[in-house]
Amino acid sequence: MWQRRAFLKSAGAGFAAGLLPRQVQALERNELVFASAVQTAGGGYGAVLLGERGDVIATIDLPDRGHDITISREAGRGVVFARQPGTFALVFDPAGREAPVTLTSVEGRHFFGHGLFSPDGRLLYATESDFEAARGVVGIYDATDGYRRIGEFSTYGTGPHEMLLMPDGVTLVVANGGIETHPDFGRAELNIETMDPSVVFIDRRDGALVGQLRLDAGLHQLSIRHMAIDGRGRVWFGCQYKGASGDSPQLVGHATMDGEISLIDLPPGTLVDLRNYVGSVAASADGAMVAVSSPEGDLLVAIDVEGRRPVLVETLRNGCGLAADGRGFVATSGEGEMVGLAGSERAPQRFDFLFDNHVLRVD
Template sequence: MKHRLTRRALLGRAAATTAATIVAAPAAAEPARDRAFRDAALYVPGYYPQNGWANGRPLRQHRQFSRHIRDWDGPARMLTRIGPDGSIRQTLLPVHAHDVDISPDRSVGVLCGFEGRTHVAFDPQTLELAAVAASVGDGWRGGGHAAYLGEDKVLLSERAPRAPLNGPLERHFGKVTIREAATLKTLETYSTYGVDPHEIQLIEGGRYLVAANYGSLPDLKSRELTVPRQVIDASITVVDMRDGSLVDKYRTGASDIELRHLASGRLDRIFAIQARLGDDEAVRAVERGVDEAYPFDITTDPGANYLPAATLRYDAKKKRATRMGGRNETALMRHGLSIIYDERNDEAIATYPTAHRVMAFDGASGAVTAVVDTSRMGLRYPCGIALLPDGAHYAVTGYWENLFVFERRTHRLVRELCQYPVFFGHSHISVG
């Protein structure tokens, strides 16, 4: 196993239970849990650490949690590590993070900044800060997602300076930066050939990069993003990693639906999540039949409501896109968020927090194979999703709290493997 972290991070690893983190007493190890998680840990970046307290004090006043935060007017995110034995380790890191990824050899992790100017690398064992790096240029913003190219390089999605459409569309295309995994030093950049790239994935042995590009731009007069969004060029792009050339681009053609996340196993197995925002009047039309009282969607902001938007299956070999699911399933596809591809069972599995649903899709046809109402199980707003290393289970995390485990293929809840930590709001998770 290679370790190329900074001296500061290596010292942090030697003192794993000291100032960088707070460690809960490990839960009693269960054989089933050992089999499900093996020696892997699960990582969750939390959005609202200002709501957290420890030892009777807000986290910002707690030296152990906040030691890496120099400027409280700047970004700060909670990072939670759930060990294979159920132990909890948490700390704050200076980044406006959205996704977390761990290198294949588990020597380093990255929190990719989202709509922010910085990204950070950290030690996956101690959560000690290893490196802080800026986005690729002045005005450029983090795209929120990363992907590892082997053990020593990491790819980050990056967005061009935000501006209304004025001139060639290519001015708004984002980039993928290829960086040293340990230091986040930029080595090379490629265009994603799309507007505001978000999730990126490497497929077919790292030969191709697949990117989900939001495609939305600010209003020309207000220079702000609108509700509904002004979508110019929502797209899936495929880039050849040998030379950065564009292999394929699929444009949805939608004027108010962003293309945000994707999962892919190969060129003919690309699954893409779309998201559509509407105002309060629009959401009333969607929810007029819900008679029981329910809370406001905590995963969004007032006045910006998630409406149904179909999840897509795209075959880049045949250049063909299909909507997955019928009318009833599409009605539940609100705020599609995390999506993974289970190659063993040839299924894509996605979360829809606004509707409290997890859905599975057949890889070959795109047909819906399962619809799980997680709220009936005690998991509201399912957000993060990740395959577990035993090859038999996957984990789903609730926006604010709780981690539930399901069987692959059957999608049966495995209650004895569930855990109940607090995450303080999140979108995605990673296992490493």
């Protein structure tokens, strides 16, 4: 975890000097740092760095709604990605020493809200859409050269959403949601009848396909969207179902680089309460649990990864963001709440801004 001392070290000696006194005090009171895109009290959009006690350490203004955030110690930068089908990504200095830089997606592409840095911080990868061809791509940006876009490679599917780096530091895993979108039609889903979701493993060095996994053909309307990696290197994923409203398919599963993919059996009551929608997935710090959220069902579920069963189910109105806490998880909501889950000793907190769908524990 990015604890206070590590955060200060990675941000550089000038970090504390560049903060206001109240921000310095906030940092001194907190060990863990979290980041999230938010909607401000005035109706605008931004992102925040929060201490575990709820202290606001830094804020960043956004031109429109953000989605997810990635931060790299090695690069000394963070990036907020626009919500799909947005066309901006904002690069910021967590230390506040340099002004943010706004990236605009190249012609014919839009962002899908997620991305990550290479382990050395020299490259930024972003999930994007080649929307005229209904083809997913990973855009590649040079973090050492003003985040110049230097290329792209295919995600071997449509509608790529979350992307993670596997423990080997080489392989990217991408959730292809299977849904075609186009900026001319906003967030409209254009191919529900012919969806083709998949989990793909890609060599980030050359874009080569390592493996592609699909669920049974009868589940082709089960859009795979968000992921987390457990302590055994399995990729847990959560889905959003786009089929008939009366259906209630399983929504959570895991995949491996060895070619296995399967859904787990959640209890019928829990499955119904998820309302065919998983909005975020996170793994605990020890990798022994994963948690999934449903803002549609106001539900948080913690799952034992070995037993493949829920160990805790709680409600949180419009709850979606999930991240590992010191023990258990932290969850955030579109109502401005931050709560603890599954072993976390965090007391509930409320803010004057509204959290977007994801919260990042800054590692």
